[in-house]
Amino acid sequence: MRFTHSGPAPTERNDAKTLKTLLPYLLEFKGRVALALSLLMLAKLANVSVPWFLKDIVDQLSATQAALAMPLGLVAAYGLARLATSVFGELRDAVFAKVTQRAIRRIALQVFEHLHRLSLRFHLERQTGGMSRDIERGTKGIGFLLNFTLFNILPTLVEIGLVAGILLVNYHWSFAVVTFLTIASYIGFTLGVTEWRMVFRRSMNELDSQANSKAIDALLNYETVKYFGNERYEVARYDGNLASWERSAVRNQTSLNFLNAGQGVIIAVGVTVLVGLAARGVVDGSMSVGDMVLVNAYLIQLYAPLNFLGFVYREIKHSLADMERMFTLLEQGEEVADRPGAQTLATRQAAIRFEQVQFGYDGKRQILHDVSFDIPAGKTVAVVGASGAGKSTLSRLLFRFYDVGAGRITLNGVDIRELTQASLRAHIGIVPQ
Incomplete structure (x- = not known):
């Protein structure tokens, strides 16, 4: 008679499903999340105000010698704005730390408890080394995803919107158009190439888990390997997995270099065009030197988060892939489960x-x-x-x-x-x- 599993097979996951699984763990600390987001917005507003103070300082110094005393207040405001950016950012991280660590703790505990509820068949068919690596990478991915999604992608998009709005309102429309085209090209290129690269990352994860499983299983069964003189076989089997992992790792790295190079080209072209527009404005008198400094400062502020945004998006996709394998364990159905209303055994004599x-x-x-x-x-x-x-x-x-x-x-x-x-x-x- 054929014996079959009673639990449902895990379904194929996607990024949205993985994020939905994570969401309830954030709602445990709604107040902390709201406070952290408020501090994030304050930090970004302070950061966007910094170039304005710098512009006013330059314009004051460029005017007349009589106005040289005036920038003292602007210098103080400039320093306070930069200080506020840093302080609000650190407070945000401190407030959110408990949310992140509690989520990691609860999810890791839930996976651990669930694995103990699964049948012996599941554990005999799965390799412990690979499963432990999946859990390790998944829990690390949670911390990265929570911190970088809320505190890098979201604020970067907010800052881009603020800067583009300021350029559109205060300067020629061409500044905002070039900014939007540069950002759109950068994001489109990053998303497209990153999706293509995810195939290599998933392959690396799978091969890494397989290699780790073979190594741990061989070492756990050291005595048996010695009994049969199987050292060369185990080494060859391990090396075969490492060779496959090496090929995937090389493809992953070369595709990353292509992505970085493309991002650099897009940013360089956008920055050059904007600086050229600002320089022409200074020459024809429609912009002051302070305006030139302001536009350049905003470009520098946008360049860093845009460049970082590519890295963050790649790492978030990697984290989602890592979490996907861990959450799949939670979807593994229990083959042997207590029936509804099951009795509690209490006896001192058992037939x-x-x-x-x-x-x-x-x-x-x-x-x-x-x-x-x-x-x-x-x-x-x-x-x-x-x-x-x-x-x-x-x-x-x-x-x-x-x-x-x-x-x-x-x-x-x-x-x-x-x-x-x-x-x-x-x-x-x-x-x-």
């Missing part, structure tokens, strides 16, 4: 009965065929047989690591599937080999 039990780990080989026997309370029963006859399978079924394919196992006349697994196992003692 066990196997009634026409059939079981096979898969459809290719049946292990138990209509097995029936009784173990009266207080009696000792020995089970003997050849290797592979099903002796260990009996204890696994009694512990409900698996459920029987047909028949039933009773304890004091109650089918053990009607009992909670925790109370059942609490009444059983075992001495493993």
